[in-house]
Amino acid sequence: QVQLVESGGGLAQAGGSLRLSCAAATLTFDSHSMAWFRQAPGKERDFVARISGSGSSRLYDDSVKGRFTISRDNAKNTLYLQMDILKPEDTAIYYCAAASVPYGLPVTATYDYWGQGTQVTVSS
Numbered sequence: 001q002v003q004l005v006e007s008g009g010g011l012a013q014a015g016g017s018l019r020l021s022c023a024a025a026t027l028t029f030d031s032h033s034m035a036w037f038r039q040a041p042g043k044e045r046d047f048v049a050r051i052s053g054s055g056s057s058r059l060y061d062d063s064v065k066g067r068f069t070i071s072r073d074n075a076k077n078t079l080y081l082q083m084d085i086l087k088p089e090d091t092a093i094y095y096c097a098a099a100s101v102p103y104g105l106p107v108t109a110t111y112d113y114w115g116q117g118t119q120v121t122v123s124s
Contacts, residue, residue: 002027002113004096009118012086016122022079022096022115030054030074033104035111036081038092038120045095047106049081057103064090086122093117 003025012018020036035050049070050059058070069082079096097104097111104110 002098004098004113004115006094006096006115006118009094009120011121011123014086014088014122014124016086017082017084018086018120020081020083020094020096020118020120022081024077024079024098027077027098027113029072029077031100031102032098033101033110034070034072034079035097035099035104035106036070036079037095037097037108038090039095039117040092043092045108047108048094050104050106051079053102059106061106083120086120088122088124090120091122092120094120 005023008020030053036048037045039045051070055072067085071080095117096115098113099111
């Protein structure tokens with residue numbers, strides 16, 4: 001059974017940084033496109049960033065472009081999200097997801113596996 005486990009969430013001040021990690025188990029990691037989504041209270045789950053299986057292609061939502069960086073370490077089966085210049089509107093539960101295609105689309109339906117989420121709260 002595929003497991004995705006996020007960590008690294010917490011409380012940060014506006015302008016600060018956090019780094020999220022997602023450890024994958026029982027998954028052929030480098031054959032899966034990986035992504036981060038987020039969901040704020042009362043809102044839909046929104047795309048944040050995606051990275052291809054090889055790590056050669058990255059895609060970001062405009063709201064995080066230039067502030068967030070997605071990366072992966074295929075040797076460690078781990079996905080990362082470096083979040084800098086955080087804003088209060090970044091407050092949400094962050095989910096990692098895996099798609100069984102090389103280049104996942106920025107929509108939830110593309111992704112086959114999901115983590116349980118980690119809370120990120122940014123204070124002003």
